[in-house]
Amino acid sequence: MNTCINKIREIASKLLENGEVEKVIGFANGTIPMATSPVVINSKQDVDKLVFNSTCGLNLANYVRNQKGKVAVIAKGCDSRNIVTHIVENQVKRDQIHIIGVPCTGMINKKKIEALFGDDIIEFTEDGDTLNVKSSTREETLNKKEYLRDNCTLCMHRNPVVYDDLAGDLVQEQTLENPYPDVDRIEAMDADAKWQHFQELTQNCIRCYACRNACPLCYCPTCFVDESGPQWVGKGQNKTDVDTFHFLRAFHCAGRCTDCGACVEACPMDINVRDFTRKLNKDSFEMFGWEAGLDITKRPPLDVYSPGDPNAFIK
Amino acid sequence: MMGNLLEHMGIEKDRVHFSWISSAEATKFVDVVKEISDKVRAIGPNTKFVKDYI
Numbered sequence A: 001m002n003t004c005i006n007k008i009r010e011i012a013s014k015l016l017e018n019g020e021v022e023k024v025i026g027f028a029n030g031t032i033p034m035a036t037s038p039v040v041i042n043s044k045q046d047v048d049k050l051v052f053n054s055t056c057g058l059n060l061a062n063y064v065r066n067q068k069g070k071v072a073v074i075a076k077g078c079d080s081r082n083i084v085t086h087i088v089e090n091q092v093k094r095d096q097i098h099i100i101g102v103p104c105t106g107m108i109n110k111k112k113i114e115a116l117f118g119d120d121i122i123e124f125t126e127d128g129d130t131l132n133v134k135s136s137t138r139e140e141t142l143n144k145k146e147y148l149r150d151n152c153t154l155c156m157h158r159n160p161v162v163y164d165d166l167a168g169d170l171v172q173e174q175t176l177e178n179p180y181p182d183v184d185r186i187e188a189m190d191a192d193a194k195w196q197h198f199q200e201l202t203q204n205c206i207r208c209y210a211c212r213n214a215c216p217l218c219y220c221p222t223c224f225v226d227e228s229g230p231q232w233v234g235k236g237q238n239k240t241d242v243d244t245f246h247f248l249r250a251f252h253c254a255g256r257c258t259d260c261g262a263c264v265e266a267c268p269m270d271i272n273v274r275d276f277t278r279k280l281n282k283d284s285f286e287m288f289g290w291e292a293g294l295d296i297t298k299r300p301p302l303d304v305y306s307p308g309d310p311n312a313f314i315k
Numbered sequence B: 001m002m003g004n005l006l007e008h009m010g011i012e013k014d015r016v017h018f019s020w021i022s023s024a025e026a027t028k029f030v031d032v033v034k035e036i037s038d039k040v041r042a043i044g045p046n047t048k049f050v051k052d053y054i
Protein backbone atom coordinates (compact mmCIF):
# COMPACT_ATOMS: atom_id res chain seq x y z
CA MET A 1 0.00 0.00 0.00
CA ASN A 2 2.94 2.34 0.61
CA THR A 3 3.88 2.37 -3.05
CA CYS A 4 0.49 3.78 -3.97
CA ILE A 5 1.45 7.12 -2.46
CA ASN A 6 3.61 7.92 -5.49
CA LYS A 7 0.65 7.24 -7.72
CA ILE A 8 -1.62 9.34 -5.49
CA ARG A 9 0.80 12.26 -5.64
CA GLU A 10 1.17 11.90 -9.39
CA ILE A 11 -2.61 11.93 -9.93
CA ALA A 12 -3.11 14.81 -7.48
CA SER A 13 -0.40 16.84 -9.10
CA LYS A 14 -1.85 16.30 -12.57
CA LEU A 15 -5.39 17.19 -11.47
CA LEU A 16 -4.26 20.40 -9.75
CA GLU A 17 -1.97 21.40 -12.57
CA ASN A 18 -4.65 20.98 -15.24
CA GLY A 19 -7.13 22.83 -13.09
CA GLU A 20 -9.46 19.81 -13.17
CA VAL A 21 -10.03 20.13 -9.43
CA GLU A 22 -9.66 23.02 -7.00
CA LYS A 23 -8.51 20.94 -4.07
CA VAL A 24 -7.37 17.48 -3.16
CA ILE A 25 -8.53 15.97 0.11
CA GLY A 26 -6.12 13.40 1.47
CA PHE A 27 -4.07 12.43 4.48
CA ALA A 28 -0.93 14.11 5.85
CA ASN A 29 1.39 12.98 8.60
CA GLY A 30 0.08 13.79 12.04
CA THR A 31 1.98 15.58 14.76
CA ILE A 32 2.93 12.33 16.48
CA PRO A 33 4.27 9.08 14.99
CA MET A 34 1.78 6.43 13.84
CA ALA A 35 -0.90 9.02 13.14
CA THR A 36 -2.23 10.82 10.11
CA SER A 37 -4.78 13.56 9.79
CA PRO A 38 -6.95 14.78 6.93
CA VAL A 39 -5.46 17.55 4.81
CA VAL A 40 -6.74 19.71 1.98
CA ILE A 41 -4.20 20.87 -0.55
CA ASN A 42 -4.83 23.30 -3.35
CA SER A 43 -1.54 23.64 -5.11
CA LYS A 44 0.79 21.29 -6.89
CA GLN A 45 3.70 22.33 -4.65
CA ASP A 46 1.97 20.73 -1.69
CA VAL A 47 1.41 17.25 -3.09
CA ASP A 48 4.41 15.93 -1.15
CA LYS A 49 2.43 16.56 2.02
CA LEU A 50 0.09 13.73 1.01
CA VAL A 51 0.74 10.37 2.60
CA PHE A 52 -1.09 7.10 2.62
CA ASN A 53 -0.44 4.20 4.97
CA SER A 54 -2.16 1.87 7.43
CA THR A 55 -2.83 4.65 9.91
CA CYS A 56 -5.29 6.49 7.61
CA GLY A 57 -8.30 5.20 9.51
CA LEU A 58 -10.51 8.27 9.28
CA ASN A 59 -13.09 8.59 6.54
CA LEU A 60 -12.43 11.34 4.00
CA ALA A 61 -15.98 11.15 2.64
CA ASN A 62 -16.74 13.33 5.65
CA TYR A 63 -15.04 16.31 4.00
CA VAL A 64 -16.50 16.36 0.51
CA ARG A 65 -19.74 18.14 1.40
CA ASN A 66 -20.23 21.89 0.95
CA GLN A 67 -17.12 22.36 -1.15
CA LYS A 68 -17.00 25.03 -3.84
CA GLY A 69 -15.93 23.74 -7.22
CA LYS A 70 -14.70 20.27 -7.96
CA VAL A 71 -12.60 18.41 -5.42
CA ALA A 72 -10.58 15.24 -5.59
CA VAL A 73 -10.72 12.85 -2.67
CA ILE A 74 -8.70 9.80 -1.76
CA ALA A 75 -11.00 6.91 -0.98
CA LYS A 76 -10.51 3.47 0.51
CA GLY A 77 -13.25 0.89 -0.04
CA CYS A 78 -15.37 2.08 2.88
CA ASP A 79 -14.80 5.78 2.10
CA SER A 80 -16.02 5.19 -1.45
CA ARG A 81 -19.20 3.61 -0.08
CA ASN A 82 -19.81 6.67 2.06
CA ILE A 83 -19.29 8.85 -1.02
CA VAL A 84 -21.95 6.77 -2.79
CA THR A 85 -24.24 7.34 0.21
CA HIS A 86 -23.57 11.09 -0.03
CA ILE A 87 -24.47 11.08 -3.71
CA VAL A 88 -27.65 9.09 -3.08
CA GLU A 89 -28.60 11.49 -0.27
CA ASN A 90 -27.90 14.55 -2.45
CA GLN A 91 -25.03 15.81 -0.33
CA VAL A 92 -22.71 16.01 -3.29
CA LYS A 93 -23.03 15.50 -7.02
CA ARG A 94 -21.09 12.76 -8.73
CA ASP A 95 -19.51 15.25 -11.16
CA GLN A 96 -18.33 17.47 -8.30
CA ILE A 97 -15.89 14.90 -7.03
CA HIS A 98 -12.97 13.14 -8.56
CA ILE A 99 -12.44 9.92 -6.65
CA ILE A 100 -8.89 8.65 -6.35
CA GLY A 101 -9.59 5.08 -5.27
CA VAL A 102 -7.16 3.16 -3.10
CA PRO A 103 -7.60 -0.61 -2.86
CA CYS A 104 -7.09 -1.23 0.83
CA THR A 105 -5.51 -4.03 2.84
CA GLY A 106 -6.81 -2.76 6.15
CA MET A 107 -5.96 -0.12 8.69
CA ILE A 108 -4.15 -0.84 11.93
CA ASN A 109 -5.50 -0.81 15.44
CA LYS A 110 -3.27 1.84 16.99
CA LYS A 111 -4.44 1.21 20.54
CA LYS A 112 -3.53 -2.46 20.27
CA ILE A 113 -0.02 -1.58 19.10
CA GLU A 114 0.40 1.14 21.73
CA ALA A 115 -0.54 -1.41 24.38
CA LEU A 116 2.54 -3.49 23.49
CA PHE A 117 4.79 -0.68 24.63
CA GLY A 118 4.98 0.90 28.04
CA ASP A 119 6.26 4.17 26.61
CA ASP A 120 5.57 6.48 23.70
CA ILE A 121 6.05 5.33 20.15
CA ILE A 122 8.67 7.40 18.39
CA GLU A 123 8.77 5.83 14.96
CA PHE A 124 6.41 3.86 12.77
CA THR A 125 7.20 2.50 9.33
CA GLU A 126 5.65 -0.22 7.22
CA ASP A 127 6.58 -2.33 4.28
CA GLY A 128 3.81 -4.45 2.85
CA ASP A 129 2.51 -6.55 5.69
CA THR A 130 5.40 -5.76 8.02
CA LEU A 131 5.14 -3.00 10.57
CA ASN A 132 8.19 -1.59 12.31
CA VAL A 133 7.37 0.20 15.50
CA LYS A 134 9.94 1.87 17.73
CA SER A 135 9.61 3.32 21.18
CA SER A 136 12.43 4.96 23.10
CA THR A 137 13.35 1.66 24.69
CA ARG A 138 12.32 -1.04 22.25
CA GLU A 139 11.74 -1.93 18.63
CA GLU A 140 9.14 -4.43 17.39
CA THR A 141 8.51 -5.96 14.01
CA LEU A 142 4.85 -6.86 13.68
CA ASN A 143 2.69 -8.63 11.17
CA LYS A 144 0.05 -6.13 10.06
CA LYS A 145 -2.59 -8.84 9.66
CA GLU A 146 -2.53 -9.43 13.42
CA TYR A 147 -2.99 -5.78 14.23
CA LEU A 148 -5.86 -4.79 11.96
CA ARG A 149 -8.83 -2.90 13.32
CA ASP A 150 -11.86 -5.11 14.02
CA ASN A 151 -13.87 -3.56 11.19
CA CYS A 152 -11.01 -4.19 8.73
CA THR A 153 -10.78 -7.88 9.63
CA LEU A 154 -14.52 -8.14 8.89
CA CYS A 155 -14.46 -5.99 5.74
CA MET A 156 -15.71 -7.44 2.47
CA HIS A 157 -15.38 -4.33 0.32
CA ARG A 158 -11.74 -3.40 0.36
CA ASN A 159 -11.76 -2.13 -3.21
CA PRO A 160 -13.42 1.20 -3.91
CA VAL A 161 -16.89 0.75 -5.44
CA VAL A 162 -16.65 3.94 -7.53
CA TYR A 163 -13.55 5.77 -8.66
CA ASP A 164 -12.17 7.96 -11.41
CA ASP A 165 -8.57 6.90 -10.92
CA LEU A 166 -7.04 3.98 -9.10
CA ALA A 167 -3.84 4.44 -7.14
CA GLY A 168 -2.99 0.75 -6.98
CA ASP A 169 -3.95 -2.69 -8.22
CA LEU A 170 -7.27 -4.06 -7.02
CA VAL A 171 -6.88 -6.39 -4.06
CA GLN A 172 -8.48 -9.74 -3.36
CA GLU A 173 -11.68 -9.34 -1.34
CA GLN A 174 -11.99 -11.32 1.86
CA THR A 175 -14.62 -14.00 2.06
CA LEU A 176 -16.00 -14.57 5.51
CA GLU A 177 -18.08 -17.45 6.66
CA ASN A 178 -19.76 -15.28 9.24
CA PRO A 179 -19.43 -11.52 8.75
CA TYR A 180 -21.13 -10.70 12.09
CA PRO A 181 -19.55 -12.85 14.83
CA ASP A 182 -19.44 -9.87 17.20
CA VAL A 183 -23.17 -9.24 16.85
CA ASP A 184 -23.93 -12.94 17.32
CA ARG A 185 -21.99 -12.92 20.57
CA ILE A 186 -24.18 -10.17 22.00
CA GLU A 187 -27.37 -11.66 20.57
CA ALA A 188 -26.67 -14.88 22.45
CA MET A 189 -26.85 -13.07 25.82
CA ASP A 190 -30.03 -12.67 27.83
CA ALA A 191 -31.62 -9.23 28.17
CA ASP A 192 -29.90 -8.30 31.42
CA ALA A 193 -26.48 -9.40 30.18
CA LYS A 194 -26.97 -7.36 27.00
CA TRP A 195 -27.92 -4.34 29.04
CA GLN A 196 -24.89 -4.86 31.25
CA HIS A 197 -22.65 -5.15 28.20
CA PHE A 198 -23.79 -1.82 26.79
CA GLN A 199 -23.72 -0.14 30.20
CA GLU A 200 -20.09 -1.13 30.60
CA LEU A 201 -19.29 -0.26 27.01
CA THR A 202 -20.38 3.35 27.35
CA GLN A 203 -19.61 3.97 31.01
CA ASN A 204 -16.53 6.06 30.20
CA CYS A 205 -18.16 8.11 27.45
CA ILE A 206 -17.43 11.81 27.98
CA ARG A 207 -19.98 13.00 25.39
CA CYS A 208 -17.31 14.69 23.31
CA TYR A 209 -19.18 13.67 20.15
CA ALA A 210 -15.96 12.84 18.31
CA CYS A 211 -17.64 9.64 17.08
CA ARG A 212 -20.45 11.66 15.57
CA ASN A 213 -18.15 14.27 14.08
CA ALA A 214 -15.89 11.69 12.45
CA CYS A 215 -18.85 9.95 10.81
CA PRO A 216 -19.71 11.01 7.26
CA LEU A 217 -23.35 10.10 7.87
CA CYS A 218 -23.77 12.72 10.60
CA TYR A 219 -24.23 15.89 8.61
CA CYS A 220 -27.47 17.36 10.03
CA PRO A 221 -27.04 21.15 10.49
CA THR A 222 -28.21 20.76 14.09
CA CYS A 223 -27.74 17.35 15.65
CA PHE A 224 -30.52 16.15 17.96
CA VAL A 225 -28.09 16.26 20.90
CA ASP A 226 -27.30 19.93 20.28
CA GLU A 227 -30.90 21.05 19.79
CA SER A 228 -32.18 23.13 22.69
CA GLY A 229 -35.74 23.89 21.61
CA PRO A 230 -37.02 21.25 22.20
CA GLN A 231 -34.19 19.61 24.04
CA TRP A 232 -34.49 15.97 23.05
CA VAL A 233 -31.85 14.63 25.38
CA GLY A 234 -30.09 15.92 28.49
CA LYS A 235 -26.62 17.27 27.89
CA GLY A 236 -24.80 16.01 30.97
CA GLN A 237 -23.28 12.76 32.07
CA ASN A 238 -26.53 11.21 33.29
CA LYS A 239 -26.26 7.60 32.17
CA THR A 240 -29.72 7.53 30.61
CA ASP A 241 -28.81 10.57 28.52
CA VAL A 242 -25.57 8.91 27.48
CA ASP A 243 -27.52 5.75 26.55
CA THR A 244 -30.06 7.81 24.62
CA PHE A 245 -27.29 9.54 22.67
CA HIS A 246 -25.69 6.24 21.70
CA PHE A 247 -28.95 4.54 20.84
CA LEU A 248 -30.11 7.38 18.61
CA ARG A 249 -26.77 8.19 17.03
CA ALA A 250 -26.61 4.56 15.96
CA PHE A 251 -30.20 4.41 14.80
CA HIS A 252 -29.69 7.47 12.59
CA CYS A 253 -27.07 5.39 10.79
CA ALA A 254 -29.43 2.46 10.17
CA GLY A 255 -29.02 1.12 6.65
CA ARG A 256 -26.37 3.76 5.94
CA CYS A 257 -23.38 2.69 8.02
CA THR A 258 -20.48 1.24 6.03
CA ASP A 259 -18.61 0.04 9.13
CA CYS A 260 -15.70 2.29 8.16
CA GLY A 261 -14.65 2.47 11.80
CA ALA A 262 -14.00 6.23 11.82
CA CYS A 263 -16.23 6.61 14.87
CA VAL A 264 -14.13 4.15 16.88
CA GLU A 265 -10.91 5.59 15.49
CA ALA A 266 -11.92 9.04 16.75
CA CYS A 267 -13.06 8.05 20.23
CA PRO A 268 -10.61 9.25 22.89
CA MET A 269 -12.07 6.81 25.43
CA ASP A 270 -11.56 3.74 23.25
CA ILE A 271 -15.25 2.83 23.12
CA ASN A 272 -16.29 0.42 20.41
CA VAL A 273 -19.46 2.27 19.39
CA ARG A 274 -19.67 -0.10 16.44
CA ASP A 275 -21.35 -2.57 18.81
CA PHE A 276 -24.50 -0.50 18.20
CA THR A 277 -24.22 0.07 14.44
CA ARG A 278 -23.11 -3.46 13.67
CA LYS A 279 -26.47 -4.83 14.82
CA LEU A 280 -28.21 -2.46 12.40
CA ASN A 281 -25.85 -3.49 9.60
CA LYS A 282 -26.60 -7.14 10.26
CA ASP A 283 -30.35 -6.51 10.33
CA SER A 284 -30.20 -4.45 7.13
CA PHE A 285 -28.47 -7.34 5.46
CA GLU A 286 -30.77 -10.03 6.79
CA MET A 287 -34.03 -8.14 6.42
CA PHE A 288 -33.38 -6.19 3.24
CA GLY A 289 -30.36 -7.89 1.66
CA TRP A 290 -28.76 -4.48 1.92
CA GLU A 291 -25.23 -3.28 2.41
CA ALA A 292 -24.80 0.49 2.41
CA GLY A 293 -23.13 2.44 -0.35
CA LEU A 294 -22.72 -0.22 -3.00
CA ASP A 295 -25.10 1.15 -5.61
CA ILE A 296 -25.46 4.75 -6.69
CA THR A 297 -28.99 4.12 -8.00
CA LYS A 298 -30.54 2.68 -4.83
CA ARG A 299 -31.80 4.46 -1.73
CA PRO A 300 -31.22 3.01 1.76
CA PRO A 301 -34.00 0.59 2.88
CA LEU A 302 -35.42 2.84 5.59
CA ASP A 303 -35.72 5.63 3.01
CA VAL A 304 -38.09 3.84 0.71
CA TYR A 305 -41.24 1.81 1.01
CA SER A 306 -41.55 -1.49 -0.71
CA PRO A 307 -44.51 -3.86 -0.42
CA GLY A 308 -42.07 -6.67 0.38
CA ASP A 309 -40.68 -4.91 3.48
CA PRO A 310 -40.61 -7.16 6.55
CA ASN A 311 -43.47 -6.21 8.86
CA ALA A 312 -43.65 -8.96 11.45
CA PHE A 313 -42.85 -6.44 14.17
CA ILE A 314 -46.15 -4.60 13.80
CA LYS A 315 -49.44 -5.80 15.21
CA MET B 1 -35.04 -2.30 13.19
CA MET B 2 -35.44 0.19 16.02
CA GLY B 3 -37.19 -2.47 18.12
CA ASN B 4 -34.43 -4.93 17.29
CA LEU B 5 -31.75 -2.47 18.35
CA LEU B 6 -33.53 -1.81 21.65
CA GLU B 7 -33.75 -5.52 22.22
CA HIS B 8 -30.08 -5.86 21.33
CA MET B 9 -29.27 -3.25 23.95
CA GLY B 10 -31.05 -5.29 26.58
CA ILE B 11 -34.61 -3.98 26.59
CA GLU B 12 -36.89 -7.00 27.03
CA LYS B 13 -38.62 -8.13 23.85
CA ASP B 14 -42.09 -7.70 25.34
CA ARG B 15 -41.39 -4.20 26.65
CA VAL B 16 -41.83 -2.30 23.39
CA HIS B 17 -44.69 -2.92 20.97
CA PHE B 18 -45.54 -1.46 17.61
CA SER B 19 -49.00 -1.33 16.15
CA TRP B 20 -51.01 0.46 13.52
CA ILE B 21 -54.62 1.03 14.53
CA SER B 22 -57.13 3.11 12.65
CA SER B 23 -59.49 5.40 14.58
CA ALA B 24 -62.29 3.12 13.34
CA GLU B 25 -60.78 0.01 14.87
CA ALA B 26 -61.98 0.27 18.47
CA THR B 27 -61.98 -3.44 19.11
CA LYS B 28 -58.48 -3.87 17.70
CA PHE B 29 -57.34 -1.05 20.00
CA VAL B 30 -58.78 -2.78 23.04
CA ASP B 31 -57.27 -6.12 22.06
CA VAL B 32 -53.84 -4.67 21.47
CA VAL B 33 -53.83 -2.69 24.72
CA LYS B 34 -54.90 -5.80 26.61
CA GLU B 35 -52.19 -7.87 25.06
CA ILE B 36 -49.54 -5.22 25.74
CA SER B 37 -50.63 -4.75 29.37
CA ASP B 38 -50.52 -8.49 29.98
CA LYS B 39 -47.09 -8.88 28.44
CA VAL B 40 -45.60 -5.89 30.21
CA ARG B 41 -47.12 -6.91 33.54
CA ALA B 42 -45.55 -10.33 33.12
CA ILE B 43 -42.03 -8.90 32.86
CA GLY B 44 -42.52 -6.42 35.70
CA PRO B 45 -41.51 -2.79 36.15
CA ASN B 46 -38.91 -1.33 33.81
CA THR B 47 -35.52 -0.43 35.26
CA LYS B 48 -33.65 0.34 32.05
CA PHE B 49 -33.50 3.67 30.25
CA VAL B 50 -35.07 5.34 33.28
CA LYS B 51 -33.98 8.82 34.27
CA ASP B 52 -34.20 9.90 37.90
CA TYR B 53 -35.17 13.47 38.52
CA ILE B 54 -33.99 14.47 41.95
Ligand code: SF4
Binding pocket: A059, A214, A215, A216, A217, A253, A256, A257, A258, A259, A260, A261, A262, A263, A264, A274, A277
Ligand atom coordinates in the same frame (compact mmCIF):
# COMPACT_ATOMS: atom_id res chain seq x y z
S1 SF4 C 1 -21.29 4.94 12.25
FE1 SF4 C 1 -19.03 4.67 12.39
S2 SF4 C 1 -18.60 2.89 11.06
FE2 SF4 C 1 -20.68 3.63 10.51
S3 SF4 C 1 -20.35 5.04 8.77
FE3 SF4 C 1 -20.35 6.27 10.68
S4 SF4 C 1 -18.18 6.44 11.26
FE4 SF4 C 1 -18.35 4.75 9.77
Ligand code: SF4
Binding pocket: A204, A205, A206, A207, A208, A209, A210, A211, A212, A266, A267, A268, A269, A270, A271, A273
Ligand atom coordinates in the same frame (compact mmCIF):
# COMPACT_ATOMS: atom_id res chain seq x y z
S1 SF4 D 1 -16.19 9.69 20.77
FE1 SF4 D 1 -16.25 8.23 22.48
S2 SF4 D 1 -16.28 9.51 24.35
FE2 SF4 D 1 -16.79 10.87 22.62
S3 SF4 D 1 -19.05 10.84 22.54
FE3 SF4 D 1 -18.35 9.22 21.15
S4 SF4 D 1 -18.31 7.33 22.38
FE4 SF4 D 1 -18.42 9.09 23.81
